[in-house]
Amino acid sequence: MSQGVYVETGSSLHRLNPLTKFVLVIPTTLILTLVVDIAVPALFSLFFLLALLTLGRVPASRLGRALLPFLPVGIGLLWTTAAFYQTRMAETPTVALELGPFQLTWPGIVYAVSIVLRVLAIYASSLLFLLTTHPTDFVLALVQQCRLPVRLGYGVMAAYRFVPLLSAELAQIRAAHRVRGVPEGGGLLAAPRRLLGYAIPLLASGIRRAQQVAVAMDARALGAQPRRTFYRRLRFSRSDLAFLLAYASFTVIVLTLLVWMGLPARLDVFSGPTMRR
Amino acid sequence: MRRLLQPWTTTEILVVATMGIAIGLIWVPWTWFYQATAAVLGPWAAHFVGGFWLIGGVITPYIVRKPGSALLGEMIAALAEMPLTPWGAIVLLAGLIEGGACELFFLATGYRRFSLPWLMGAAAFGGLAFSLLYLYPIQGWGRLAIEIQILYTVMRMAGAAILAGGGAKLIADALVPTGVLDAFPIARERRPEI
């Protein structure tokens, strides 16, 4: 729970600097946001998922489990985008499917598929980061490489330790409330009240503990000295460079292919001209 | 101005971080509630539900009242949520936009106004920013029918105002009597010396 989808395999992907893996999400998101296409996001997804299976030695089952939650998201997005698609002027609104009040047109379906693949590829790019990076290492890298203020970085790390504690405590609180005869479940009005009944003791104990940790950290001179050293240094190594180069070459190849296949028509910034229904 | 530039203490950072992480964890099941709403009632209702994602940018400033707390609270919540949702690292961008917008809103008030309408206003402003800067480019709203675009954006803002703005007030006000916030402005303004 505390590490979410993180899988410890100690692979070469794990040993990369967290920022190397994180930074890839940004150009990937940018490129994919500008391109409306099916092949490009599909290729990007493939790149990241294959890297995880091979370089990251992440078992296929764990990768599958990490991808599973995307399924309902993808289906929901597919349906709503296709259903509310506004056909553009240059397109012929061939109706592919009629479902009650909704008309699904071919251009709409193609567009919806490309949007779903876009979100999938963005998700896959972050899976590369999430499956192989412990959150604490990420914050440590932000402190060491991005000059995130020391107090803030270590404060976030300390608070992150509360995640398993909070979920254990939530289980205790639920059991305790049941013993006192507070019914589980309940209607639309009872449920939020009951949830608030869980949230307040949980937050109160978290906040109290947070203040104790803060005192303990102050007592160990956190941020009391401007000059701070690091026991474990996260560095950029040659493998970081190699991985970034591999990513860059992949991107260049994909984009070249795209231009070659006639890119300009597919650029999409915000909206194109639409035809009113 | 000096009031706005006081340095953060470790205690303030830890409390904001803990609030952020707790909120991030609440967002994980909320994701499924959001999906379920979309499936049952349709995306317009889901966007109302999605307004709750602004709460991190409202509740922490309401408690701590220090510049940066909106951005920080929302970003840390996004960081905590990141490994557990089907959105991936992109939620950090979402957090940046939502938290940043709330931050600008509170800064514009000089970090002085924290009654319910202002909290709701901050959340709604964050919802607007999120629609324009995130949902349009990422989910390609530009090609949806214009009525739908307006409906979605308005639902986002309304959901933010009610669920995030109102929710932040409800939760924080319920926390004050427990005494754990005694060191913070939210408790000091309403409790006499004890």
Add this chain to the structure above:
Amino acid sequence: MLSPSLASAGPRSSCEPAIRVEGLTVKYPGRKRPALVRVSFSVQPGELVLVLGPSGCGKSTLALCLNGVIPHAIAATMEGRVRVVGLDTRQVPLSRLSEKVGVVFQDPEAQFCLLTVEEEVAFGLENLGVPPDEMPGRIAAALELIGLAELRERRIDRLSGGQKQRLALACVLAMGPEILVLDEPTAHLDPQAAAELFATLARLKAAGRHTIVVIEHRLDDLMPLVDRVLLFGPEGRLLAEGAPRELFAAYRQELDRFGIWIPQVTELAFRLAEAGVEIDRLPLTVEEAAETLAPRLGRARRHWPHMVDPPERQPAVEVRRLSYRYPSGPQALREVSLLIPEGSFFALVGPNGAGKSTLALHLVGVLEPPPEAVWLLGRPLRAYGRQELPRVASYVFQNPEHQFLTSTVHDEVAFGLRAQGIADREVETRVRAALEEFGLAALALAHPFTLSQGEKRRLSVATALVLRPRLLILDEPTFGQDRRTTALIMTRLRELVRSGGTVVAITHDLRLVAEEASAASVLVAGRVAFAGPVAELLGSAPLLRQAGLVPPPLVRLGRRLAEWADGLPPLSTVEHYLVALGAER
């Protein structure tokens, strides 16, 4: 009759004291009353000083003043002066002070920020700007000192509570302080882990390199190390200081009144002295008590008055071959069968993670047992309705806060009564009576979360007892409680048992077991390792070890005395000793 001899006040030297506090007054913003009032004392290098006081007397504030967190990091107004190894805490920056004074806090879950043991020890060194190549040596040395060297690369979340507290100690030791301050370091530990921490402390004290200030309420294993005691009163004033033997004798009434624990053998000596047994030297440890009492054994009674066996009664609880596995978790219970007689005080003991709470949660239906596996008062638990069960069986959780549902103490007690549909007039009468009985009447309108630890515990027991349950289960009811709260709760539980109710206590506190329980069961790894009379459990050293329990001081004393006097029955409570030694009365 009672003639405490004056013990030496520990190593004294003429050089500058390690700690000198002069006229220290501390006030937190938003509080009318200061936390500490004009406190002055000093501590010599190499001394170990024990700080005692009722809860909320400013002991923790004192700890924070000693290492400069007050006034440097916490906004509180501080008057007077604190000097540590010659440095004025107000004038020297926190980074410098943290090299001189290290503090260990009470909650093992609230002291760390990193992932692994070595990184956590390194954290303080990093903050001081120690060069990275010096760190491995200092980390290894600190871990060696507290006996965690093997766990250097272990993740902190895999450590036990006791290991975490020792890690916290290593973290401050690595920074090289001359002064160690420990603020209730065993408050969250089971007895075995506490014993290990005290053993570590004994090694540190023997090495003689540190001046140590300990705020603590578990004194039995600590006393051999203590040179001097500081006693604080409830208003944040220093009431007395002196050698422990003197101070316990001279301030016995105050210690009683404030509900402060004293060593069990000391308490025993007071009670024996009252009963006419001659005590020439007030004992502080089991060894001393054995020496003091051995000469009195000649007249000791060898035979117990015949105990009347309680009449056979129907079982309050019957568990039949109950097994349970948590979803995606370990097998918590394996074919557990158990009989708990009605009208008894029953103790459920065993090491952490043995399945005690899992079993207990089945008895109140939070975890649903298979049909026929759990019987309550002659009916299968499954036959009770959702609304009916809370009226019959109550459960008091270890952390009282988890159970609180309302925003005032009054409503908290009234909640269960109102849920049963009892008329408002009667609710009011019963709530008022309960608040009175538990010493909470003055706090009726306070928010439950703002209470002290002892008040919270009393409130949680009151919310359960006001419903007059037939079965009451308590998870660690005495854990971390002061003497007054413990005594009050025990009185109420005894009343419940006397009126035919059944009490089941999950506990590590063998003193509680020895004094209150008639029967006990030991759970080890989800199986029943023992079920029977308490005397049998206390008499079996292997069984206690298996259960992760440390024999309480009076049991250990009884064993020592039995070596001197053949045929002495096993003694485990004050009452036993009174019968055995105070017979002439």
